Amino acid sequence: MAALTMYPQEERLDGGSRTAFNLYMITAMSLFVIFMLIGLTMRMTQATWLGVKPPMFYKLLSMHGSGMVGSVALATTGVMWYFLRKYVPLHLWAFVTNYVLFMIGALCIIWAIFVDNYGALWTFLYPLPVHGIGAWTSRAAVLFMVGYLFIGVGSLIFYLDAAAAIIRKHGNLARGLGLQWLFGGTIDENHPKTVVASTMVIIANSLGILAGAVSLVMSLINIAYPSVVLNALLTKNLIYWFGHMYINATIYMGVIAVYELLPRYTGKPYKISRPFLWAWAASCLFVIIVFPHHLMMDYAEPQWLTVMGQVVSWGAGFPVFLVTAYGALNNIYHSGMKWTMPSRLLILSMFGWAAGIVPAILDGTVRNNLVMHNTQWVPGHFHFYLLLGVMAMILALIYHTIGHRANAIPNSRSDSTGFLVFLVGGLIFVFAFLDAGRMSVPRRMATHLPAWLATDRVGSIGASLVVLAMIFFAYRLIAGLLRAPAAQGAPGAGPAGAVS
């Protein structure tokens, strides 16, 4: 069965595809280190261990936010492409075009921040980008937004190519998602989970990116013609509709690595099922309509939207707990699995996602949001499932691929140490944020009160450990990716269980 072959032939990276994959992953790993160092700088500034001034702090915050979201999206797009191309014919040019447009957009954003002093954060919340009050100009805001548009167009080109390929193979996107089997019928066991997840991402994130594009173009018109005043609430809805789906799409692209790789390391099939299809159909709907949970403190928001934000936030836990995390645990239970770096990271990613969603759901409750909104509880929960969830998914795939190139599943002592440092540092880092949220410490502030320094300092220590681990991972994985591919044969040819 193909799913239990450790390195299937159809996943082999040759020539242009290898170069493209390496470009994605090496760029992403390098950016992760840089943006994490920026994050550490901000935490240490809040802890008063560094003396970064507020104007620079908010530039760093804008870079960290837009940079981490963008680079995680870049890497998880690489994850989706790596596996989806096995099942449907993707054009390499679309994948490469996305990379080129991403890099052009990234350069625009970096220029806007560090040359033109843009500091209105990754959310470009209207009308702040044109209210820099001397800190930045409208030109900086325009450049930042144009950068986003380049990145959005790149993503859409990749998604359109993937959508066309899925439609050619399966007839339409609904069949790619497996909706025909929701209420009955015999499920095709060979229908790839990767196609289901990719279809969901294509549908949801294309809508999100279009919403973002509308808000960006509206904001650009407002900059060019200030007499065209936008509705602040409508624009905020569009921005969070985009922002929520864009960052959540990274989880849904990243989890493809778990579906594909975990059964190879456990030696147990990870079959598609009706609950799985229901989970992805529900997640597709939920991720599209859950965004009002970001606007609970905007009392002018229609009440039905706010209630929907809470109900859907709670409902979103079902697919994660009952299908994805439970399914993964079921797959490793009594499997005889040997612990290696890819398998450790895959399980960590499931834990990070499942545990991180708990404080997220609590924050998505109107009553709680009254006292938790925009406190450090928020970066606490999203760093939980992005750092210990999505990042672990990305690292798992890269570790897996370099295992093929080195002819051995990566599992050195230094790898294990790096994993431990990453896990411990990550937990310290996120729990310091969550505890600060409990104490009502606001997020996004350059200067903190003395009463808030304890969690800032504990968080800084955790962040330092994460950065150390990440520097090691980046060095290890980039070196591994740059190695020449292994000769045909071991360890890829045999069944998963045969690889120790």
Place this chain on the structure above:
Amino acid sequence: MGIYVHLQDIVWYIALAGMGLVALGFILVISQAGKTVDADTAARSGRHSSQFKAWLFGILVLIFIVGTWDTLRRYPIPDQGGPFDDPQVVDVAGYQWVWIIKPTTIRTNLATEFRVTSGDVNHGFAIYAPDGRIVAQTQAMPGYTNKLEHTFTQPGTYTIQCLEFCGIGHAPMTSTIQVVANQ
């Protein structure tokens, strides 16, 4: 004087319990991951797993229904359309980077309506109690007036802190209101 429990602490302990249960599930399964069993045992544990999953589904549905009912039956945000008729009204306007608040003295045990708006960008109007915890908040938005209703029970100096990033003067964008005992 009764013991006052902060909502933030309740949320914290629920979160710890939830994350702890998730961690426990992972630890239990991970401890068994390295073992292999014969086909009969595997089939039996598969049946147990299905039963456990059904129970888990039922428990989560129950939490979903009870939790949704409990947290929404008294909707925590007042209807923005109707008149509040509160005995105290405070007008609040946020500007980069200052709060204009009138009046700044409020009495305890009387409902207060805060009419919150912004003259430029989005701000966050958060009321911090003297012990440093948030008691309520709403967004201050250009073009809208969000009406926040709160009844103070403890006198003291309450801090107003901007909670929505609004530019380089965001952190020091604070003010105070005095809550005095209602005679």
